Amino acid sequence: MREYSVPVLVDVPLSDNCADIVFERGEQEPGTVVINRKSGESWTPVTAAELRDQVAGVARGLIDAGVEPGDRVALMSRTRYEWTVVDYAIWAAGGVSVPIYETSSPEQVRWILTDSGAKAVIVESEAHERTVREALSGIAGEPSVWCLDNGALAELTAGGADVSEETLKERRLARGGLDLATLIYTSGTTGQPKGCRLTHDNLLFTARNVAWGPLEALFELDGRAALLFLPLAHSLARIIEIVLIETATVLAHTPNMKNVAPDLQEFRPTFLLGVPRVFEKVYNAAEQKASSSGALTGKIFHRAVQVAVAWSRAESAGGAGAGLRLQRAVFDRLVYAKLRAATGGRLSAAVCGGSALGERLSHFFRGAGIEIFEGYGLTETSAPSAVNIPGANKIGTVGKPFPGVTIAVADDGEVLVKGRHVFDGYWNNPEATAEAIDEDGWFHTGDVGSLDADGYLRITGRKKEIIVTAGGKNVAPAPMEDRIRAHPLVSQAMVIGDDRPFVAALVTLDPEALGPWKQANGKAGVSDADLCADPDVLAAVQKAVDEANILVSKPEQVKKFAILPTDLTEESGHLTPSLKVKRNVVARDFAKDIEAIYG
Known part of the structure; x- marks a missing residue:
């Protein structure tokens, strides 16, 4: 077995917890701008003191509502300013945050809320609240629900007005590195999601050793700023959120992926996280x-x-x-x-x-x-x-x-x-x-x-995704899929061939790319569905497959492909929230297309 180690750079004290930095910076650097919040068409700077006050207000509200140390509080929302406030407020109150993807179905929400035993739920919109209510139908001991779009932060802050600063401080300081900070449910391509128990030490040890280790140069820049648009329910975006707060890098949120391009030009980040x-x-x-x-x-x-x-x-x-x-x-x-x-x-x-x-x-x-x-x-x-x-x-x-x-x-x-x-x-x-x-x-x-x-x-x-062909050849699909997907016309690619005589691929076309491609190639009147069999499209995808085939030996090469009539999306049930292909679901739903390849 071959292994490689890198020594610890930052030895995080086990007394620390994730909420500490918000309160410490709010006291020591109250005027430092830590977040830029978008309101309508304008950006409003949020100082360290303002963030601390908002986090403290919501935390007191959660305490007043009955959230006890170690209680789970679910958060179902897009990536927005309030997400960060609530996340840190849950920690300040001594709670455990349970993020839920805002695209989750009632069945998925039901599983996460019941498995985690969430005592409270904070949702973004009335639509999310309806999803939660439907998910909890018939379940005894329904948790409290607050809606961000209906003034959840103000409601919680008002409700916690009688909770003293001393009570909040005691609650926050009672939580340490070994205490549970969050339950993140892996989206999973098969079976029910599993709740990953991550402690305050897990998160802080990671954030500080990354921020003052390999990526230190990115978080020491003057005027450093980062735009987050990936779902904060995903562990990668979540740890980056913590890194940005720990390093006082100015953070901005983009809830809607369609706004990423204009927000980039307006906010002008120095750092970006993406997939x-x-x-x-x-x-x-x-x-x-x-x-x-x-x-x-x-x-x-x-x-x-x-x-x-x-x-x-x-x-x-x-x-x-x-x-x-x-x-x-x-x-x-x-x-x-x-x-x-x-x-x-x-x-x-x-x-x-x-x-x-x-x-x-x-x-x-x-x-x-x-x-x-x-x-x-x-x-x-x-x-x-x-x-x-x-x-x-x-x-x-x-x-x-x-x-x-x-x-x-x-x-x-x-x-x-x-x-x-x-x-x-x-x-x-x-x-x-x-x-x-x-x-x-x-x-x-x-x-x-x-x-x-x-x-x-x-x-x-x-x-578990290694394909073994009927001839006994082991094939790793990921590198091939990455290369095929790099073609401008291709949205998704899934290599197949388990127990089959040769390797093949299912390919989908990118709806956003088809319009400009049709205009440039004199096919403006051709429907997207008909393009699946268009000779020029087939030739373009074949070129992508040929480039992928260069990566592997002849038995591993894709011999045939089929262009599916619809894209693979999270909404269609074929991608996880982190955009991984659910291979078993795709294989089931497009079984006829697969059989046609090998027929």
Whole structure:
């Protein structure tokens, strides 16, 4: 077994809890702006003192409503300012926050609320409240419910007016690192979600060792600011929220993904968190805009991409030559500067997680002046276990373990993890806990990967997702899918072939890309459904498949593919809230398409 460790950098005292920083900074740096809150079309700065006062007010309201130390309080909302206030208020009151994706169905909400034993629920909208009421129908001891859109914060603050500062302080200081901070239910591609028990120490140890370790350069910038738009119910966005609060990086929230582009230009962040699909869409939109502006503009863009990738690869290999540096300078004025301007003009770095970002796309963004640092982790590891480092970004890997973490690769290729960031088990599920954490303390991730001599981790797939063809060939689908999905027309790709004579793929088209593509290719009158069989579309997808096939040996290559008539989305039930494909559901719902491939 090969393993690699990085020493602890920040030894977090076990007396600390997540809410402390809000109250400490509110006292010591009251005028420091820590959040920019969007109200309508304008942005309002929120100081450390104002955040402390709002968190304290809501926390007193929760105490008055009967929330006791260790009680679970669920939070169902999009990513918005109030999410952060409520999250920290639950901790300040001594409670345990239980995030719920705002897209969750009544059945999913019912499971999380009943399994966690939530005493209270705070929802964003009346629609969410109806979902909660439906989920709890017929259940005794229904929890209290407050609605953000109907003034939940003001109602709670008013209700807690008689709770003293001393009571709140006692409640907050009674919670320490070993106490439970949150229950995050893994979205899961099969079965009921499992509640991951994460302590205050899990979260603070992770946040501080990341913020003052591998990513320190990003959180020491003057004027540092970050825009969060991923769901805060997801562990990755959640730990970044904590990092931003801990480092006094100005935080802004975007509840609606459609507002990300204008919010980027208005807020002008220096740092961004995203998943691969976000960066793929940014690239695809830029490419399509260039192509639709004429043949010359499209040609300039594609040459700019080649130069950016070549420059980045050269930098990784020791440095670009004078000729390549000159070409990059020219295309910086023509192309890259416009791309950066679209993000507000100050963005130079982003962290990407959730799944793999293709190497070519990573090289392009770095060459264009926005370096993307890929990381790796799971909900069970408080999100990150490894991340690439400014100045030592090895594209194609997910970086080294962050300080205080040990990563090993078992003889069968499974990635194992140790550290204070590893959760202390699944809620109400000792059997699953014993299966995940072995007697030596290793957490078994279920992912397959490799460690190089410098300690950089490369993920090659999920252990349970390895495809075994009828000929006995083991195939890791993830790298192939990532490459196919990188094509501008492709939305999702799922490689198949278990117990089949050859490897194939199910592909969906990106609805946002089809309109511009039809205009540019003289097919404005063709319906999206008919495009699934259009020769030009088939040729474009075949090109994407051919590029993916270069990655693997001949027996692992995709021999056939089918374009599905509809996209795979969370709403259709085919993606998890973290945008992972539910393979069993897709295989069930598109069984006829799969049989047609092999028929």
